[in-house]
Each structure stands twice: as structure tokens, then as C-alpha cells.
Amino acid sequence: MSAQNSHTRWRRPLRDYAPFPMGSYSPVIMKEAAARKRDGAWRRGLGGRDPVPCGQADASARPGQPLDGCASSRTPRRAPFSSSVNPSRVWLITGCSRGLGHALAVAALARGDRVVTTARNPLDLAALTAAHPDTCRALALDVTSPTQVTASVLAALEAFGGIDVLVNNAGAGLLGAIEETDEAEIARCFEVNFLGALRVTRALLPHFRARRGGQVVFVSAAAAIANYPGFGIYGAAKRALEGAAESLAQEGRPFGLRVTLVQPGPFRTGFIGASLAHVAAPLPDYDTTRGKFARTLAAMDGRQPGDPARAAAAILAAVDAERPPLRLVLGAYATDKARRTLTAAQRELEAWTPVAAATEFPTP
Numbered sequence: 001m002s003a004q005n006s007h008t009r010w011r012r013p014l015r016d017y018a019p020f021p022m023g024s025y026s027p028v029i030m031k032e033a034a035a036r037k038r039d040g041a042w043r044r045g046l047g048g049r050d051p052v053p054c055g056q057a058d059a060s061a062r063p064g065q066p067l068d069g070c071a072s073s074r075t076p077r078r079a080p081f082s083s084s085v086n087p088s089r090v091w092l093i094t095g096c097s098r099g100l101g102h103a104l105a106v107a108a109l110a111r112g113d114r115v116v117t118t119a120r121n122p123l124d125l126a127a128l129t130a131a132h133p134d135t136c137r138a139l140a141l142d143v144t145s146p147t148q149v150t151a152s153v154l155a156a157l158e159a160f161g162g163i164d165v166l167v168n169n170a171g172a173g174l175l176g177a178i179e180e181t182d183e184a185e186i187a188r189c190f191e192v193n194f195l196g197a198l199r200v201t202r203a204l205l206p207h208f209r210a211r212r213g214g215q216v217v218f219v220s221a222a223a224a225i226a227n228y229p230g231f232g233i234y235g236a237a238k239r240a241l242e243g244a245a246e247s248l249a250q251e252g253r254p255f256g257l258r259v260t261l262v263q264p265g266p267f268r269t270g271f272i273g274a275s276l277a278h279v280a281a282p283l284p285d286y287d288t289t290r291g292k293f294a295r296t297l298a299a300m301d302g303r304q305p306g307d308p309a310r311a312a313a314a315i316l317a318a319v320d321a322e323r324p325p326l327r328l329v330l331g332a333y334a335t336d337k338a339r340r341t342l343t344a345a346q347r348e349l350e351a352w353t354p355v356a357a358a359t360e361f362p363t364p
């Protein structure tokens with residue numbers, strides 16, 4: 001890009017660089033956009049990085065199209081959701097440094113999709129961007145930081161001219177009985193597993209609404225199907241997420257939003273190893289419940305039956321499906337658990353239906 005072009009570019013009105021109609025962004029994103037333009041940082045990611053090696057912007061770019069130069073000349077121009085012509089999609093995935101998020105990014109990139117990967121430390125994403133310089137971008141994102149969410153969603157939208165699929169994968173377990181867990185520990189767990197995912201989703205919803213389509217995948221957990229002693233707060237955060245996702249699926253249907261909840265059983269990642277937080281003040285009385293569960297997890301670490309690469313393939317299949325499932329249970333363990341839970345719930349419901357029915361006013 002010539003110096004002249006570069007100079008001219010930054011003097012154009014902001015709307016010329018917005019890949020979507022200005023009204024399609026939430027007010028908070030537009031405020032951030034204006035601030036970033038003022039300080040000349042429109043193209044920069046967090047910490048002054050430039051996540052998008054953009055060439056000259058194309059003011060004629062239409063909604064859903066990448067801006068000129070924001071994808072390499074080798075990257076074909078595609079309209080999102082043009083699956084009958086080309087099924088390639090643009091993904092935004094949280095927590096790509098390792099584990100399921102990393103495996104999903106690898107799988108999507110391997111089939112030619114474009115992926116905006118995010119991690120708390122973007123250096124963890126260097127290998128991915130080096131392997132896929134044209135189709136992978138890396139952004140810093142800690143989902144517990146509202147300002148980082150706003151900035152990253154803005155940069156992610158700019159990276160390839162839009163997002164087709166958001167995957168809320170970032171999450172972390174907390175091991176502790178209900179009585180053992182203090183409020184700060186509870187709040188931290190909900191920040192990462194519930195509020196963080198909701199924050200990223202809410203920041204992208206105006207975009208999905210404006211383009212009349214999009215997909216949101218929430219990585220929940222088998223603990224949300226039926227919970228274990230010691231996982232009360234973590235499971236509660238994932239269930240809260242599921243409650244919100246169920247509503248979102250209905251609220252978004254009129255504008256083409258598709259929502260999938262992924263419920264993995266044990267997968268071989270850092271989840272029950274280095275990533276697992278433990279409460280600061282365990283009590284001996286919970287040794288036979290929370291303690292026993294903790295020992296089970298410790299013994300299973302490194303031997304989990306679930307393969308992250310196969311989980312990624314399953315998520316791709318769900319996203320590609322004409323009718324993506326609302327719930328996607330992953331692994332034989334979680335499938336058995338879901339089946340047993342549903343059967344038990346059905347049995348209990350039938351047994352107590354007369355009592356439930358007797359609580360209504362008699363029909364006149």
C-alpha cells in the first residue's frame with residue numbers, strides 16, 4: 001500500500017471502514033470504534049498489535065463481504081452462509097490457546113474456514129497464525145474483561161469482514177463443595193463460565209441481527225446435565241448459560257440465529273488438570289463427597305476417553321447441519337449420563353404428576 005493510499009485511508013469517514021451498516025453495531029461498540037478512530041488505532045488489536053494485516057480498504061464492501069486486503073488475494077471472497085455455493089465460514093472462537101478451543105480452530109482452519117482465534121495471551125496462538133497466515137487471526141481476549149470483549153469483537157468483525165459462527169469455548173472448572181466456596185470464588189467462576197460467554201455473545205448479537213443470520217455455540221458441560229458433588233458452582237454457571245442459551249435460541253430464530261449447546265463429558269485437555277481451580281478452604285467433612293470426586297478427577301487426568309480433535313469434528317458437523325441441534329452431547333460417558341438423567345426425570349415426573357395436577361384451580 002502506498003503512503004498516499006495509507007494516508008487517504010485514515011482520512012475517510014468511519015462508515016467506509018465498517019463492514020456492516022453502522023446501525024448494526026451495538027452502541028458500546030460504536031463508541032469504542034469512534035474512540036479508536038480518534039486515536040488512530042482503528043486497525044490495531046489490543047496492546048498495539050495489528051491483528052489484521054489489511055491492505056487498502058474497499059469502501060464498496062457490502063455486508064458480509066471481507067474488506068479489500070483484509071483477507072489475502074489467495075483467500076476467496078465469499079458471502080457468509082452461502083453454503084450452497086461455498087460452505088466456508090468465518091469463526092470467532094474464545095479460549096484457543098489449548099484444549100477444545102485449539103482443536104476446533106485447527107479443524108476449522110484445516111478445511112479452509114477463516115478463524116479469528118482468541119486467547120488471554122495471544123502469543124499462545126503464534127503457531128496457528130504462522131501455519132495459516134491468510135485465514136487465521138489472533139486476538140487477546142480475557143472474557144472477564146468487558147473492555148477487552150468490546151475491543152476484540154470489534155477487531156474480530158474487521159478481520160474478515162464479519163463473523164458467521166461464534167464459539168463460546170473459554171471456561172474453567174472450580175472444585176469445591178457449596179459450603180466450602182466463598183463468594184469471591186463463586187463470582188470468579190460465574191465471570192468466566194457464564195458472564196464472559198454472555199458478554200461476547202451480546203456484543204455480537206447486533207451484528208447477527210443486522211445480517212439476519214449467525215450461529216452461536218456455547219460449550220457447556222456434562223455437569224449441566226446432572227451435577228456431581230464438588231462441582232456445584234461450576235455446574236450452576238454452565239446451567240445458567242444453558243438457561244440463557246435456550247431463550248436466545250427462541251429470541252434469535254426470527255432473524256436466523258442458530259444456537260447450539262455442547263455438553264462434553266471428560267475430554268483429554270487441561271480442564272481437570274492445571275486449569276482446575278480448587279477452593280481455598282476445603283473442609284474435612286466433605287472428603288467423602290467433594291474429596292472423592294476430586295480423587296476421581298485426578299486419577300482420570302490424562303486418561304480421559306474424549307479426544308479433542310474428534311470433539312472438534314462433531315462440533316463442525318453440528319454447525320454444518322441444516323438443522324443444528326440445540327444440544328450436542330459429546331462422548332459415550334455424557335451420552336449415557338444424559339440418557340439415564342432423562343429416564344429418571346421422566347419416571348419421577350410420571351410418579352408425581354397427580355400431585356402436580358392437583359395444584360391447579362378446579363376447572364368450572
Ligand SMILES: NC(=O)c1ccc[n+]([C@@H]2O[C@H](COP(=O)([O-])OP(=O)(O)OC[C@H]3O[C@@H](n4cnc5c(N)ncnc54)[C@H](OP(=O)(O)O)[C@@H]3O)[C@@H](O)[C@H]2O)c1
Nearest residue numbers: 095097099100120142143170171221266267269270271275
Ligand atoms: N475437557 C473436558 O473434560 C470438559 C468437560 C466439560 C466441559 N468442558 C468445557 O470445555 C471448554 C474448554 O475447556 P478445555 O477442556 O479445552 O479446557 P482447557 O484445556 O483448560 O482450556 C480452557 C481454555 O479456556 C481459556 N480460558 C480460561 N479462562 C479464560 C478467560 N477468563 N478468558 C479467556 N479464556 C479463558 C483457557 O485460556 P488460557 O490458556 O489463557 O488459560 C483455555 O484456552 C470449557 O468451557 C470447559 O468448561 C470441558
